[in-house]
Amino acid sequence: MPRREAVVVAVDYRLAPEHPFPAGYDDCLAAARHVADHIEEYGGRPDRLALAGDSAGANPAAIVALAFRDEHRPLAAQLLTYPTTDDGDHPSRVRNADGYLLSRQDVLDLRFPYAGDDPAVRACARVSPLRADSHAGLAPAVIGTAQYDPLRDEGNACAAALTEAGVDVFARTYDGLIHAFLHLFRASPASDAAVTELHAQFKARLA
Template sequence: MPLDPPLSALLDQLNATPAPRIRDTDPEELRKAQRQLGAGLPAPETPAVGSVEDASVPGPARDIPVRVYRPATDGPVPTVVFFHGGGWITGDLDSHDDVTRRLCRDVEAVVVAVDYRLAPEHPFPAAYDDCLAAARHIADHIADYGARPDRLALAGDSAGANLAAAVALAFRDEHRPLAAQLLVYPATDFDGTYPSRTENAAGYLLSRQDVLDLQTLYAGDDPAVRACARVSPLRADSHAGLAPAVIATAQYDPLRDEGDAYAAALTRAGVDVFARTYDGLIHAFLHLTRLSPAADEAVTELHAQLKTRLA
């Protein structure tokens, strides 16, 4: 399917100015560029939620900042712990504020967004350790976050989806109940060879070289580290017993095939999986719903699938 026309126009604009290589750029400059890119997109309608509160939870190295979104719904509701994307080196609570507000509104759940430590200042396992600690704390204090212990989910996009998948594996191994996981264009295999990495190598916002650089800045070059399930969830010894999964990939994304491979691996292991590759879309479409009706429809479907699993 052809590239979605509004996204094609956006890419024409972005590709007119070549971006510097990630590994050669100061991380703070990358974070600044991400904020500027977000500011240049059409302003989204701010989804209405019941309340928003900045707080913190205990972490392995510091208190971890979180932002708690509560729906207008009365009574106990499901809880979604959300890990933002940004290649493990950019992103924060503000970069995904509209994403998490909409998730709260659409799913009618408490959403707890986690501001984990970023690479390269804090390489693996810092982000993973923070996300696991935050998810454990929320699960152990569920009365403060939605109050339904049987309806806890993990969610994330891109690097955040990688972290959500890895934490879901840990929850399974710890026999902690988890009702669902929402993984949007997840990175699942650091050293695999996939056609989408070549087909979508350049020109689609996230390049093949970007993926290689980001993964190295996060997890380094040690093959044993890169292949462990905490970094490459697709390489886990078993995927049996994992929480039901909603997995989304985009046609024009270098991460497409490894996300599809993860959905297939979970399906083979007997996990309930809703998987969809969204034709015409690119990486980061969660942020492009105001620009692209097709992206908006995709997010609506994903949230409906998650809500069904949390009902």
Template sequence: MSGIDADFAAMIEQQEAAARVQPAPPLDAIPPDMVRAGYRMQRQAQDQNAPKDVEARDLKVAGGAGEVPARLYRPAGVGDPSGLLVYFHGGGFVIGDLETHDGHCRRLAAGSGCRVLAVDYRLAPEHPFPAGHDDALAATKWAFDHAADLGADPRRIAVGGDSAGGNLAASVALDLRDDPQRKLAFQLLLYPGIWPDEETQSRKDLDGPVLTRAALEWFDKMLAATGHPHAHRALLAKRDVENAPPAFVVTAGFDPLKDEGREYAERLSAAGVPTKHVEYPSLVHDFYIMADVSPAVAAAGEEAAAALKAALA
């Protein structure tokens, strides 16, 4: 695979060799909890060296139908109050949790000097659309309303997420733009899933690595947003983006989602939203939570943290 980061290429080769010896069953044949457990185990094994000087505290925040778990990260030496990033993990709205993204959230907190509130929103298919979106919106409102308890400055609150979490962050940013009491300062969208109306070229051309067509179809089926009366909250391709908060959008060259992420950044810019788009042409989907695979992840993480720091200074 020409042009891919050498360390990720080696990882992919190892995984493909293992799959030839013992092919994985189709996702539909595996209970979602088993898929989640396997994903958690794999990603935790690939991210063992996160900053140690970040305090983490588990708590409960408001969700769309009761409280949901969350984790507040406080970097060493941070002042009170500080900026706050409300963060939503990736995983196609079906997998991923506080543990899969723990190292990533620690790096964002340490690099930005801001607190990070990671939200463990409800997952499909047990909780189909719009449960996760309802939780994301409710948790962000809760963060504004409890900013003092969190040590956060309500004028410096951002939303962020990767992949499906980037979809949640972008959706919340649009839902809150007319709320005078809860004005988001920034949105950090890391290889976001925009769920386009029409298949993009990168979705046509790329079947993996990491994110395959079969996985995308499975996530879409589990979420069950298509045809829902409020599907626009997840299927963001035609949503009006005017007056959205400033954005930092990241895409990866070997990611089926790269075209929709790039197009979303272009739409934000065309609507007058201050937007910076960065593409890492040699990297793959999910790279932020595979920090031990390649030194390129640390460099990209530093750039995202620097953007957050500048936005919430």
């Protein structure tokens, strides 16, 4: 029997527009707490619990990492691939607005049903983790972004904020790639190389 290197728990959290904020966040936090409290039942180790997500799924991963830090719960690492981290209109949302799978309008169309139109809600750290008061003490992070992605700059800004706060961060913007490259590894050698590197960096932090 092959050796099992990881136990993956995928959270089927509630989605907008039927379930706007904070439903999805609450589900992800509750699931992460449950796994942390019962990790041996899942076949995992308390010192190797980690969070991961891509695109919109990286948003609750980053926010739950903040909550775990504030609750003094151990977390070994976080893997954030082209994450949504801020409600602001970063330059890459304009430069890569159209023609690269995910458009600027797509981002806006997805964001409104989730966070509504209240500026205070959209700017709070539980929606925009980049705007947290402090990023110090967070789990080591592996952050991958794509050159031709509207979300590139906010992902890079997140990596910079964590680095400035003293967090162990591996961050790379992959030239020539677009949003969702994580799922294109079978069709694109460049995507395959990016996925391989990100997973290797994540594995190193879990080790």
